[in-house]
Structure formats: structure tokens, C-alpha cells
Amino acid sequence: MDSATQHHDRILILDFGSQVTQLIARRVRESGTYCEIIPFNADPARIRDFGAKGIILSGGPDLVSRAGSPRIPDVVCELGVPLLGICYGQQAMVHQLGGTVQGGDHQEFGRAYLEVTGDCPLFDGVWNRGERHQVWMSHGERVVEVPEGFRVVGTSDGAPCAAIADDARGFYGVQFHLEVAHTPDGAALLRNFTRQVCGCTGDWSMAAFRAEAVARIRQQVGDGKVICGLSGGVDSAVAAVLVHEAVGEQLNCIFVDHGLLRAGEAEDVVEVFRHHYNIPLVARDASELFLGKLDGVDDPEQKRKIIGTTFIDVFDEEAGKLGGADFLCQGTLYPDVIESVSPGGGPSVTIKSHHNVGGLPERMNLKLVEPLRELFKDEVRALGRELGLPERMVGRHPFPGPGLAIRIPGPVTRERADILRKADAIYLEEIRNAGLYDAIWQAFAVLLPVKTVGVMGDARSYDFVCALRAVTSTDGMTADSYPFDHAFLSRVATRIINEVRGINRVVYDVTSKPPGTIEWE
Structure with a gap:
């Protein structure tokens, strides 16, 4: 390494x-x-x-x-x-x-x-x-x-x-x-x-890694320009702050809001990077573009492809406005680059390809800066704390690149995204209030393409079903549903139905992985 x-x-x-x-x-x-x-x-x-x-x-x-x-x-x-x-x-x-x-x-x-x-x-x-x-x-x-x-x-x-x-x-x-x-x-x-x-001294720490990584980045980048795509997740955030500590104004960050983020996430990224760290940041609201291209699309793989290719187009466009760059910073982690052993133990060895912003390095003729490629996820969080990133960002649950698009089975519309965003925010707020956020690997709401009859006040309603998902895991490879008590789930369901117009029924997903996956699409 x-x-x-x-x-x-x-x-x-x-x-x-x-x-x-x-x-x-x-x-x-x-x-x-x-x-x-x-x-x-x-x-x-x-x-x-x-x-x-x-x-x-x-x-x-x-x-x-x-x-x-x-x-x-x-x-x-x-x-x-x-x-x-x-x-x-x-x-x-x-x-x-x-x-x-x-x-x-x-x-x-x-x-x-x-x-x-x-x-x-x-x-x-x-x-x-x-x-x-x-x-x-x-x-x-x-x-x-x-x-x-x-x-x-x-x-x-x-x-x-x-x-x-x-x-x-x-x-x-x-x-x-x-x-x-x-x-x-x-x-x-x-x-x-x-x-x-073995006689090891035990001197490897995040403080030591930070100092060595800064020196390494400076040596690699020299006087070149670096761009970094921020997603709002912990990996890209920590990578960006580390690179900025190394090369300062030579780094520019680009944050693309595809309209499928969690509530308050775009504002949070801007606040932390532009105002707290004073890191040069381009924040592009491209939600109309993304949602327009997703109109009428219900196949999950097609959704991912549209979002991925559109992101590359928007990122490329914004990078061009900055006057070009020499390096692309990515939050690649160690599990993404560990070589795998074939099931039969034979000589074939493969390395998993990993591109956080797939295709960009080749398309833009950029060299990669991957300062986290020696670290596991828990070490990245420790490094983020060492760098002073706020806990709300460092401890954030994993969030998929396509965002809410794969938590809305069926067609994605702005209306559905807004409904889900509100329900998801209530769910996470109640989890935090109960002191359970850090005990859960990932928690989120899903807006199902199903409407059911309900009674709200004296009137009949015919609205969407919201599914709640929360799992415990160590690495995301296997997972169990989190065993909320019934009172907690009742409280969340009541709030969502009362506060989110468009939802009249809430269910909880207790499927483990395997046989299910953590996400629904």
C-alpha cells in the first residue's frame, strides 16, 4: 500500500x-x-x-x-x-x-x-x-x-x-x-x-494518519488543482476536509443537489463547507433536471443509470466553469480495494472496481486522489472527528447515491419525494429523541406505490402507505431489523399520519438481510 x-x-x-x-x-x-x-x-x-x-x-x-x-x-x-x-x-x-x-x-x-x-x-x-x-x-x-x-x-x-x-x-x-x-x-x-x-508498539492512530496523509497529498498534488464531488455523506466530506487541510485553495468542491436528498441536507453541506471550513464550494441545484429525466421511470436500475449519467454531466459542466483541474478527490475506502479470493481458493484474484463518481476520471482526464483508501468506515468516522467535522455529519447513517429515488418504488415525482422527505425526517427525529440513532446502522422511510383507504376526521381518505426500515449491522453485509418497542412505532406512525399530507398508513419492515436487502430497490 x-x-x-x-x-x-x-x-x-x-x-x-x-x-x-x-x-x-x-x-x-x-x-x-x-x-x-x-x-x-x-x-x-x-x-x-x-x-x-x-x-x-x-x-x-x-x-x-x-x-x-x-x-x-x-x-x-x-x-x-x-x-x-x-x-x-x-x-x-x-x-x-x-x-x-x-x-x-x-x-x-x-x-x-x-x-x-x-x-x-x-x-x-x-x-x-x-x-x-x-x-x-x-x-x-x-x-x-x-x-x-x-x-x-x-x-x-x-x-x-x-x-x-x-x-x-x-x-x-x-x-x-x-x-x-x-x-x-x-x-x-x-x-x-x-x-x-510481535512486539508492535501500537503507535498507529488517526492523529498519526492525518499528519502522514496531509504530507502525502501535498507530495502527490504539488501545485495542481483538485476537485471533489460532495454527496453529503461522511466519506466524501472527510476526504474533502483532509485534502483542504493539505492543499487549501487548490481544492474546489462541487455539490450537486439532485432533489432526492434528505430534509435539510443540502443546506447542511453548504453551511459546513462554505461557512465553517471556508472551503471553495459550488452548490448546484439541479433538482428540476434530475426529476424531469426521471419522469415516468419506474425501473430501479434505470433510475440509477439516469441519476448516475446526469450527475456526471452536471459535475463535468460545473468543473468546466472552474477552469479545469488536474486531480479528482474520491472517498474510496479500504473495503472497496481489498483483493478477493475466489471461492475455490484458486489462483484467480480480482480487484473490485470502484468509482464514486463513475467514469469521471477517464472522461475528464483526471488523476485520482483517494486519501481514505487505507481506512475502514469506522476509521473514517474517527478521522472525521479528528478533523473537527460535526457529529451530525460524521455519525450519519449510510445514504445511497440515488437518494430517495430508490426509496420510492415506482415513478418518482417531486410530490412523492417531498412526502417521503417529510416522513423520513419525522422518523429520524423520533429515533434521535429516543437516543437510538447510534445503535442503528441505517434507518429510513419508504413511500410505497400503494394507496389504501383510511378515515381521517369524518372523511374517507385514499393515500399512500409509508414503510419504515431500521437495521443493525457491522458492515452492511448482513443485517437484522431493529427491535423497536410497539409504543415507539405507534408514536412515529401517529406523527407521520398527522403531519404528512398524503400518507394514511404506516408499516414496519422486519425482514433481515439475507434474504432481503437493506434498501427496497
């Missing part, structure tokens, strides 16, 4: 295809140690040149006993740095070092209890010999014989070698997933690995 992190202690995570590999990285970074994820089958030179003080081997969906399943590259054991194998990573390490991994009927899935049978640096100050602790298991094979030099330091009902240690080499393996919240002490165990076993 970037040279700005080279002088910090670094941990390398080799990914064997686990769905929770990113959680390992987040836990390691929370301990104050910088880390990166690369595929297990990356170029060995890349592993060697990374400069890791320790390597973590992730879990994975494959079986060590299967011919052709993923293996640990030889270079890993040749580096002489500590290793920590998790689940499949433990099994691969044992298999390749001469131990025995067994399949059969000994699988464990879900909560389990580990009995600590020995002391080791991984457990120092966290677990003691003779104690039992909750862990999270998810495996179909298990280690039954450890390689020479290893000893068993923890067992469970389904895994006789649930934790193993070779202190001389600094090699450790755990059958359980210590990166997930269901292993309550997992973060402390990982911290022991990075600090006590």
Missing part, C-alpha cells in the same frame, strides 16, 4: 477466503497496529517486501484434506516472524508443519467453550489455566495431532487442539474465530499477539 505507513509496525493478514477476514483487520487496527489484507496466493515477493512484524492466517471455506485446497506460501515460514493461524489458518499451518488434521463428524458451529489447559503469551492477562471461556467455532475439520515444537494450550468439546502454541518460533493457532464479537475476549487475544508476541 502506501509508503506513509512504512515507518509504523505492520501486520500482514493472509486471506484464505473467510467472510470475516475484514474483522481481523479491524480488530488489529483497533489495537493501534497498522495492517493490510492480501490473498494467500499473492506474489511471494509482495509478502516478503511488506515488512510485517507478524502474519495472521485467516479462516476460509475450504478443507485442508481436499486436494488442491489453499496452502500457506513457503515464504511465510521463511521470514522468521510470528504467525497466528485462525480456524483454516491453524489447520493449514498444522498440516504443512507435520501435524494431523482430521475431518469426519467432529464439526462445531456456533458458541462453544474453551478450557484453558496451558499458559502462553497469547493468553497473558486475559485467560488463566483452568478457566473456561466462550468462543465462536465454525469448522468441519479439526487438529488432532500438533507438529513438533507445539503444545496444546486450550481444548473444547469438538476440538482437542482448540489453541496451540510454539513459543520458540512465535507460532500460534486457534480453532475458534477470535475476531468476531461472539468471542468476547478475542480482541484482547489479538492485542496480545500484536503487542506481546
